[in-house]
Amino acid sequence: xxQVKKLNTPRSNLxxxxxxxxxxxxxxxxxxxxxxxxxxxxxxxxxxxxxxLAQAVARHEGATLAxxxxxxxxxxxxxxxxxxxxxxxxxxxxxxxFPVDAGAHGAPMPGLHAxxxxxxxxxxxxxxxGKGWTSLASLPAGSRVAVTYQTTPNIYLADHPKLAADxxxxxxxxxxxxxxxxxxxxxLWRPTVVSQLGERGLEQHYDMHELDESHAxxxxxxxxxxxxxxxxxxxxxxxxxxxxxxELAQTLAPYAQPGAALxxxxxxxxxxxxxxxxxxxxHAADRRCAANARAGKSRKPARVPTLYTQAQxxxxxxxxxxxxxxxxxxxxxxxxxxxxxxxxFASAASHFHVGDIFTIVSQNMPATQPGSLPKDxxxxxxxxxxxxxxxxxxxxxxxxxxxxxSKVDFIYRGQ
Ligand code: HEC
Numbered sequence: 001x002x003q004v005k006k007l008n009t010p011r012s013n014l015x016x017x018x019x020x021x022x023x024x025x026x027x028x029x030x031x032x033x034x035x036x037x038x039x040x041x042x043x044x045x046x047x048x049x050x051x052x053l054a055q056a057v058a059r060h061e062g063a064t065l066a067x068x069x070x071x072x073x074x075x076x077x078x079x080x081x082x083x084x085x086x087x088x089x090x091x092x093x094x095x096x097x098f099p100v101d102a103g104a105h106g107a108p109m110p111g112l113h114a115x116x117x118x119x120x121x122x123x124x125x126x127x128x129x130g131k132g133w134t135s136l137a138s139l140p141a142g143s144r145v146a147v148t149y150q151t152t153p154n155i156y157l158a159d160h161p162k163l164a165a166d167x168x169x170x171x172x173x174x175x176x177x178x179x180x181x182x183x184x185x186x187x188l189w190r191p192t193v194v195s196q197l198g199e200r201g202l203e204q205h206y207d208m209h210e211l212d213e214s215h216a217x218x219x220x221x222x223x224x225x226x227x228x229x230x231x232x233x234x235x236x237x238x239x240x241x242x243x244x245x246x247e248l249a250q251t252l253a254p255y256a257q258p259g260a261a262l263x264x265x266x267x268x269x270x271x272x273x274x275x276x277x278x279x280x281x282x283h284a285a286d287r288r289c290a291a292n293a294r295a296g297k298s299r300k301p302a303r304v305p306t307l308y309t310q311a312q313x314x315x316x317x318x319x320x321x322x323x324x325x326x327x328x329x330x331x332x333x334x335x336x337x338x339x340x341x342x343x344x345f346a347s348a349a350s351h352f353h354v355g356d357i358f359t360i361v362s363q364n365m366p367a368t369q370p371g372s373l374p375k376d377x378x379x380x381x382x383x384x385x386x387x388x389x390x391x392x393x394x395x396x397x398x399x400x401x402x403x404x405x406s407k408v409d410f411i412y413r414g415q
Pocket of ligand 1: 150320323324325326327328336337338339340345357360361365366367368381
């Protein structure tokens, strides 16, 4: 009793208060004087969301915000590469708004770390409001769906043979095809829909639904390097507090929703590929996902199926030289177009199927005249691409439909 009484003397109280006050000053003073530097991609359709998030995080940390707005579109067609992201991560505490395919594994950017996912977004089905079409499967047979040339949603249609693709050259044209009622639905990157409809004041006329397809759902993370681990921790704490109060949902809407992507949909097990990327669609987001694919290491699967005949591959070679080599190189090493051979092209991490690659080839190539070759030519060229990537020839010929539907993994097997 006496002890307690003694501790409660005014003098020791004063001392206790002093300790608390010093702690508050040290912490608060540091935070107030501190600056958090956050990188935001100004070329991204989601830039307004990223900026709001940066402001909210700084407020929660009691820090001054230094916003570094970089141009994710880069100078070239390919957007930023790993080197650019390393430079950004050194300049900023965190690089916000990096989308990662929900089914991807491994580090989204080699050599950098990612925070826990704070939101999710992706490719959505856009339909006129109130139609009740929530997925590709729910669209009436024969429906035309607008989709942008060389974007991921092109591959979804391979699984929905009753729908017709209306391939447009860019996202604005895709949205226009929907607006003019030429098509009943469109598939686009959610932030793009939000910004383009917003600009035209048309949000209330359309519904957006998350697509239940492979490579449609993306988690949003912030990237950082070794030197900024503390900043990443503070960021995650701020985000957790915002999630608890509902502020996060408000900050991300309508570009994204809080939390990680709910489901990695059946079959959605991979990182994004460069090709679907954005050279032409200008989704900085898409472009960045390329790095995901490149981050993966290639592995040799146990069983190698035979999918085509040697005769097909031989004709395919000639057709390739005639129609493809001026952009992809005579040795498939890449020139104006990317390499079509090797671990970078066909990596295990990207988890693409033969059918996915064939869809690109038959629908989008040659880049100057997509879909212009006879069906057989595409099949034979595909046989040649398989051979060049280490797939053995067999006794059964590949057909157009088989190629299109093939779920065999397309992974470089060395030679
Ligand atoms: C005029 C140039 C050009 C021609 C001709 C051309 N391509 Fe392409 N191809 C490209 C470009 C550019 C890309 C990359 C597109 C992008 O990233 O936006 C590409 C991408 C591809 C991809 C995806 C590569 C990856 O990394 O995922 C494949 C497969 C492909 N082309 C196959 C072909 C085939 C087969 C032919 C011949 C039938 C062909 N291309 C003809 C320019 C061309």
